[in-house]
Amino acid sequence: MSAVEQALPQFSSKRLEEIKTLIARYPHSRSALLPVLHMAQEDFEYLSMDVQKLVAKTLGLHLMAVREVVTFYTMFREKPCGTYLLEVCTNAGCMLNGADELVRHLCDTLEIKVGGTTPDGLFTVTEVECAGACAGAPVVQINNAYHEKVDAAHMDVFITEARGQGGKK
Amino acid sequence: MIPSDPQKVTGICFDHVDVPNQNSLAVARKNGAYAFLPTVLKEFDADKIIDEVKTSGLRGRGGAGFPTGLKWSFVPRNTGKPTYLLCNADEGEPGTFKDRDIMRFDPHLLIEGMIMAGFALDVKDAYIYIRGEFLHEANVMNEAIREAYAANLLGENILGTDYSMDLTVHRGAGAYICGEETALIESLEGRPGRPRFKPPFPAVEGFYGCPTVVNNVETLATVPAILEHGGAWHAAIGVPNNTGFKIFSVSGHVNKPGNYEVPMGTTMRTLIEDYCGGLQHGTVPKAIIPGGSSSAWLMAEHYDVPLTFDDLIKAGSMLGSGAIIVMDETADLVALTRRLAHFYAHESCGQCTPCREGTGWLERVMNRVETGHGCEADLKVLKEASEHMAGRTICALADGAAAPILSLLEHFPDELRSRMAQSHQEEQSA
Numbered sequence: 387m388s389a390v391e392q393a394l395p396q397f398s399s400k401r402l403e404e405i406k407t408l409i410a411r412y413p414h415s416r417s418a419l420l421p422v423l424h425m426a427q428e429d430f431e432y433l434s435m436d437v438q439k440l441v442a443k444t445l446g447l448h449l450m451a452v453r454e455v456v457t458f459y460t461m462f463r464e465k466p467c468g469t470y471l472l473e474v475c476t477n478a479g480c481m482l483n484g485a486d487e488l489v490r491h492l493c494d495t496l497e498i499k500v501g502g503t504t505p506d507g508l509f510t511v512t513e514v515e516c517a518g519a520c521a522g523a524p525v526v527q528i529n530n531a532y533h534e535k536v537d538a539a540h541m542d543v544f545i546t547e548a549r550g551q552g553g554k555k
Numbered sequence: 556m557i558p559s560d561p562q563k564v565t566g567i568c569f570d571h572v573d574v575p576n577q578n579s580l581a582v583a584r585k586n587g588a589y590a591f592l593p594t595v596l597k598e599f600d601a602d603k604i605i606d607e608v609k610t611s612g613l614r615g616r617g618g619a620g621f622p623t624g625l626k627w628s629f630v631p632r633n634t635g636k637p638t639y640l641l642c643n644a645d646e647g648e649p650g651t652f653k654d655r656d657i658m659r660f661d662p663h664l665l666i667e668g669m670i671m672a673g674f675a676l677d678v679k680d681a682y683i684y685i686r687g688e689f690l691h692e693a694n695v696m697n698e699a700i701r702e703a704y705a706a707n708l709l710g711e712n713i714l715g716t717d718y719s720m721d722l723t724v725h726r727g728a729g730a731y732i733c734g735e736e737t738a739l740i741e742s743l744e745g746r747p748g749r750p751r752f753k754p755p756f757p758a759v760e761g762f763y764g765c766p767t768v769v770n771n772v773e774t775l776a777t778v779p780a781i782l783e784h785g786g787a788w789h790a791a792i793g794v795p796n797n798t799g800f801k802i803f804s805v806s807g808h809v810n811k812p813g814n815y816e817v818p819m820g821t822t823m824r825t826l827i828e829d830y831c832g833g834l835q836h837g838t839v840p841k842a843i844i845p846g847g848s849s850s851a852w853l854m855a856e857h858y859d860v861p862l863t864f865d866d867l868i869k870a871g872s873m874l875g876s877g878a879i880i881v882m883d884e885t886a887d888l889v890a891l892t893r894r895l896a897h898f899y900a901h902e903s904c905g906q907c908t909p910c911r912e913g914t915g916w917l918e919r920v921m922n923r924v925e926t927g928h929g930c931e932a933d934l935k936v937l938k939e940a941s942e943h944m945a946g947r948t949i950c951a952l953a954d955g956a957a958a959p960i961l962s963l964l965e966h967f968p969d970e971l972r973s974r975m976a977q978s979h980q981e982e983q984s985a
Contacts, residue, residue, distance in 0.1 A: 419745035520806035
């Protein structure tokens with residue numbers, strides 16, 4: 387084993403068991419790629435090149451097969467983001483109900499641009515495509531949890547509380 | 556329980572959606588879940604099930620409206636290959652949010668529908684491809700599946716019969732295109748979601764080259780009621796060729812946005828005024844997107860259109876997934892169209908040139924027009940680019956991208972022009 391491979395991050399043995407069980411659900415192990423990438427992102431926060439190499443090795447795939455999937459799907463991140471990832475849907479239903487104003491409010495309050503992270507590493511704000519919850523417009527996903535009918539006051543409270551917790555989710 | 560008198564039915568997929576804890580097996584069973592399943596597994600065969608679904612007139616609820624029974628009948632038998640059943644729960648068409656409620660509030664209805672469909676198609680492995688953002692819904696589905704396995708409703712020898720089926724929830728990862736059935740299959744094979752050429756259709760060569768049926772959540776959730784009460788019962792609801800109930804996801808400028816399950820043929824006006832509490836401003840919509848963002852807009856003159864697949868086609872649009880986005884007089888349609896152009900450019904998978912290039916052109920020109928830097932020639936570019944995209948690609952994403960642009964050009968050219976004039980005045984006075 388080369389020095390580079392030894393330096394790769396590792397899945398826990400519990401995770402490896404889960405992956406083994408998962409692979410058995412499909413005709414071919416390749417089908418487990420998306421679910422394993424979700425697991426890897428959960429374990430390692432984002433999909434660095436080393437994590438992608440680990441996933442390729444675990445599933446017996448070429449690195450490029452993993453790379454083309456990571457770069458195709460918007461939920462997979464190759465860079466770290468803030469402790470709180472605020473994803474605001476700005477597609478039609480949310481736009482008609484104030485999503486753009488909400489994004490502006492968040493960016494002004496946090497003094498960042500869309501896609502940016504606050505210097506303390508607490509918050510990242512992004513715009514996302516239709517979240518499939520338009521009756522609750524505008525919708526904000528905070529670390530994968532849906533928050534519906536969100537207004538500026540709601541987000542202000544959330545930001546204050548999150549700051550008070552000093553970066554612990 | 557759903558009444559056996561079709562006149563008295565008030566809902567099919569949403570019949571128990573408001574019941575507390577309906578997601579648990581115990582509560583779902585109290586309300587009739589899986590009660591008819593033993594009869595189907597012991598007394599029905601594939602032909603009988605497919606015939607009932609054909610008789611029911613059920614048309615796919617995911618957007619295309621293809622007859623479900625016919626789709627199932629295309630699956631070749633005894634090929635020596637396994638047949639797969641895939642539930643399309645990718646729900647990404649802007650404006651659509653109905654399948655989410657079935658999955659989070661009544662997951663056992665979907666599971667039961669999948670067991671019945673799987674039994675008819677001799678499926679051993681079935682999958683629910685759910686959009687990655689629906690993490691909560693995936694967790695609810697997984698818990699319901701765990702309970703179903705424990706009760707021998709899934710797995711080996713279901714309810715003591717010879718039939719065995721495994722069911723797996725598979726999360727996507729944020730790609731609108733994966734709602735297209737062949738892109739969904741590619742994605743389930745661990746690849747980027749790029750649609751495949753058809754034919755061969757998935758019914759013949761789908762998941763790993765094997766016969767595959769892809770059905771929408773709402774479609775599969777309708778199957779238990781059809782088999783319990785009979786195809787003729789379902790066909791008596793709604794209007795001919797557009798039978799049954801349909802869930803409409805209504806959003807935008809209405810007072811009570813939400814999912815409403817109503818008989819096919821209910822008019823747009825009734826849905827918006829009686830169910831959704833009317834418009835936020837004014838009395839007549841400025842424009843309505845009737846079937847998701849990829850459908851052509853309807854104007855006030857179509858306010859009384861009956862909501863059916865056929866009537867929406869006659870009105871120049873489509874029913875799609877039943878996603879109705881209502882825009883009242885306050886809506887900025889130029890800004891909205893620019894936002895949708897961005898969506899399609901972002902979501903184009905890039906394999907077909909007219910779509911990859913065209914969606915980018917539409918977005919750039921709409922950006923220019925919206926920010927007041929457009930000119931008369933831009934209108935021509937928008938029209939020509941749209942017309943050169945629609946119908947010239949492997950899948951329908953390019954058609955969807957063209958639809959809002961062409962609607963804006965057809966119905967609101969003055970709004971586009973006034974945006975240009977406004978900017979020219981600003982430039983002159985600056």
